[in-house]
Amino acid sequence: MAEERRPKQCTVVVPTESMKAMAESIGVGQLQEESCVALSDEVSYRIKEIAQDALKFMHHGKRRKLTTSDIDNALKLKNVEPLYGFQSQDFIPFRFASGGGRELHFYEEKEVDLSDIINTPLPRVPLDVSLKAHWLSIDGVQPAIPENPPPAPKEQQKAESTEPLKVVKPGQEEDGIQNKTQGATSAESKEGIILSEGYGGYSTLDYCMFVCVCRLQEALQSIATDPGLYQMLPRFSTFISEGVRVNVVQNNLALLIYLMRMVKALMDNPTLYLEKYLHELIPAVVTCIVSKQLCLRPDVDNHWALRDFAARLMAQSCKTFSTTTNNIQSRITKTFTKSWLDEKTQWTTRYGCIAGLSELGADVIKTLILPRLTIEGARIRAVMDGPVVSNIDKIGADHVQSLLLKHCASVIAKTRNPPDNVEQYRLDYGYLGPMLCSHVVKARTQAALQAQQVNRTTLTITQPRPTLTVSQSSLGGSGGPRTPSIIKVPSSLTLMSPRPGTPTQPSPPATKYIVMATSSGASSTQQVITLSSSQSGGTSTVQSATSGLQPLVKLESGGGPGLTASRPMQKYIVVSLPSSASLDGKGSGLTAISSSTAQLEAGMKLERSDSPGASTH
């Protein structure tokens, strides 16, 4: 490789045309060809020399990028006046122009109107340098905190899953990875998030989710952001697929919703390589879309929202994971279409299929749904206008109808030309025609409105969170570096106090809320009650949860360090339910209790092991 490059280095010179152009630019008209050659040789040599010197400055500046100041310094070294006015941190774009058989690269300098400069508001003052400390390693083990990189980068996770043999290379890699994995696992055990022993025998067990909405929110947030979770991924995945299986049978809508939100959170986590677990996750999601029954009282409960949400999830995973080899999208489309076309399909499933398809995008709607609108319309009419078969069917048909209207209208609005004639619509789309027509009209007006608004840029101002300062000052008193996992920092840096010793970096909140097994067997019944009572509330929050909630920093967690002696960590231990309606759940419940206490102890231990380190300064 280097050999190929070297001859090139040897020969690269500034072209003589450039010399001519430069000479002309300073008013030397006729430059002899010979002098051009001589000049270009000389100039190329000098430029190379200066570049080599500039590299030296880059190395000593401990950077990887050569900057204009390096060049300036190199020039100074040669007693040459530096180039003024080229202080740019960024890449300086050269423009290219050709004409008259000449090619020219130049640096475009725009004329600047002084009044513009004067009148523009001052840019924000750059933040001052600050010093932050965090633990890179504790007794040789790297803690999985946001300040540290994820224990295994996504590429490595991928390599592990695609080429399991290759990963353990002899030599240097091996040690690194082993160390790392060891590190990660023991770190997790220390922090008490290792799964209960139940993992080996999970066929009998089933985790269920607990529900205390406020906690859950944080748990999901943690799943979505924690960089150190990849070790847990197989368990999460099993947990979800088992959970869906069990809860579909039990018609436990609330838990299904939470499981789906968990899938969503996993997908949102940028550090996880999910591809390996799609075979478990996708069936679970699809189940939640098309299952005949998802709740105990289909006439009352809003299982439609779950289907919508799961359909959106499905669409998202199609978008992210579908490749030519796994063909997720086409396989999913096939599945949906097949069951939709089936005459005997129930309304609920039908709804799911349509929702799933329509989330896949306008093209899918156009090719698969629009042609069937007439047939579907007829079917709906049969239910609506015909003899009352059952209330459930009617509700189902109603939902299907509104779903179709919602999705198709926007597509039609784009594909069909304006004159929206009701009769024409009836002709084209049958029973649904008139309604579609009105929806399309509405969609058009809305689009027009939006087009007007597009130009207005939206400015989002993130509110500084006063709780932060509180937590930091409390830390400041304690002095020395701290295990930073306790401090939550919103993405804004503005609030950082200049105080060194409080480790924070612009990264997502750090607190670990892992949803896991364990709760007392006695209380489990109570929680089931809480579950059902909160169902309606739960469903309504689904929407908001997906829209990327960034929960505000809780004061209690921020001020944590002071309290940690009495309360080991911000740990929300979460729940298990007895197994699928059977009684042997008690046994597992009991083991779960013991493990939970063990975790707590581990947490305490960690705290203790921290403090001597912190006070060594």
Added chain:
Amino acid sequence: QFILKMAAVQSGQSETEEEKEIQPETSNDGSRTDGRPPAGSPGVPAPSPGAVKPSAPGEEETLRAVLRFLQKNNLSESVEILRREAGLPDEPEDQTGSESSGTGSGGQEAGGGVGDAGSLLSRVSAAPTPAAATVAAPPPPPSKVGAGDDRPDVNVVLSAYSQQGDPVLYDVYYSGLKKFIESVLDCHRAELSQVFYPLFVHMYLELVYNNHEAESKAFFEKFSGDQECYYADDLRILSSLSKKEHMRGNETLLDFRTSKFVLRISRDSYQLLKRHLQERQNNQIWTIIQEHLYIDIFDGMPRSKSQIDAMSGSLAGEAKRDSNKAKVFYGLLKEPEIEVPLDDEDEEVENEEGKPKKKKPKKDSLGNKSKKQDPNAPQQNRIPLPELKDSDKLDKIMNLKEATKRVRLGRDTLPSICFYSFLNAYQGLTAVDFTDDSSLIAGGYADSTVRVWSVTPKKLRRVKSAADLSLIDKESDDVLERIMDEKTASESKILHGHSGPVYGISFSPDRNYLLSCSEDGTVRLWSLQTFTCLVGYKGHNYPVWDTQFSPYGYYFISGGHDRVARLWATDHYQPLRMFAGHLADITCTRFHPNSNYVATGSSDRTIRLWDVLTGNCVRILTGHKGPIHAIAFSPNGKFMASGATDGRVLLWDIGHGIMIGDLKGHTDAIYTLKFSRDGEILASGSMDNTVRLWDAFKAFDELETDDFTATTGHIHLPENSQELLLGTYLTKATPVIHLHFTRRNLLLAAGAYNP
């Protein structure tokens, strides 16, 4: 004979213009040729000075130049001889020396200039023509030593690259040699391959010098790919050089011309090479080997490829064996005895009993150890060290106390690492240092500022102004507390004064001063009491890359682009010592723990160890393949670790002056190295965003110290760097540019977060 004369004429013509620019550089080493293989002169017929042939008129000047040069270097004996032989008048300044004698001696001298080639020729042809023999004849035996010492030197100066062969043949010569070396036995091949690189460079430079631009380019393209990859940087510089005019003022080139490339070759291999060159009458190559290479011949087995690769890579080849023979007192100085009060060992006890203060001299293990004089330690007063002040004693006591609480590190007990990230540094952080007690941290920035932080709750305060100070009751017990201005308390302070990026920074051991060196060519001393600049040490006229305080304070060392390391004392504005010898920028400077030695790492890819007392270079360590940016001494003073841009950490035994370990793992430049307080763990920090921990204990423990073949310079590196790697800790987009072990062996790391 004709060829010789041509060469002589050439040398005569070129010397006048060459002389001026080269003379200063050549003065560094007068005796470098004494190791020259004795191949040149034996077999030459007896001298007959009378038979000097007349030659070109320009040679008179040559002779004068030679004479002037010799006088300048105080080589009076040689001057005497030359004058006698040439028949020049006593005053060399007298330009009116007789034409005949001048030209005659010129012929003589020029003959000497190509003497080696001539003598070789004569050997090869076995039947030398009388004229050639007389021309090439050295002076009579007794004076031969003196003349032999200098003549090749002068020769280099005057006729560098002027012997001009047919440019087309260079290609043939080189590929002929290449073919030969490829065909020799495996055991010799590796050794002989070392010749390629210097030969290639010199042949290329000869071509360039003689204005064969096209040929030189072709030559470069054809053979540059064969060179070892670790010469890529130098080749890049070479490649840009295509004209004779460029050679003026090019540092790399001057290095090549003024210093001989040192090769270590076993006698067998050398004989093989010599025989081949003689058989093939390959004068061109032979001349280069004679003039520009120093071949250090040893008896014994030829070295293997890996052994050679481990040691080569420096700009000027390996170190000569005899340059590492000097004795180095690497032991530690005896610690002054300090009474350690026993009572506050246990703070609770102290609190209960009030303040008993028994003041018992403590006889613990540490105290006993320091009693015995290390046989390898230098004399306590070998270099004058500052007296201990009361505050220093107090600090020592603190240190000992902390040491008792120190975590014993090892394979199974790795240190915790606390990472200090500099946020919003905008790529501008260039240097970091911690105080020994880890209470302060300082950062040097590209915007020429220096910032000091306190990492303890104790804030930084300035001393009050003079007017306020006069109001203070000087008799009070807490006068030290009173002089501080409470209003100035803050967590960090900025020091302004430099006018260029700050590349090196160092706290004094007593935490009262801070040193910083910068691109502006100065080293500045700052007071941490007043947070003002006290002195600007000017001496380096070019960027200063690194500086460091002596472990005992008072002295400090600096090194920079001017290739000279300077030793200073804080109260002298001029340096006490100048250490010259590196062939390229000095990139890092470190004091030995006993303060008697100084190690400097350089862009010429060597490390040199200098004796502070005498100013001599006592060790030259080669083996790195890139500029050296980090050096660390083990706490016992016996070993040294160095890291370079090639991403490798090399371990050295200072006493024997040889490499004992090669730690591979980093993928980018290493900017910092540190041994734990007990020397059991070596931590390295790199541009590749990792901190790595190495088992130094094992690396040094496994050495078979009796088996050191320091005499031959053979090294057998254990291939165990993966076993020695104890941990790799990846940071988040933060290059690690400083590491520090606290007194309790907690590892502190620092770097700027560069998202």
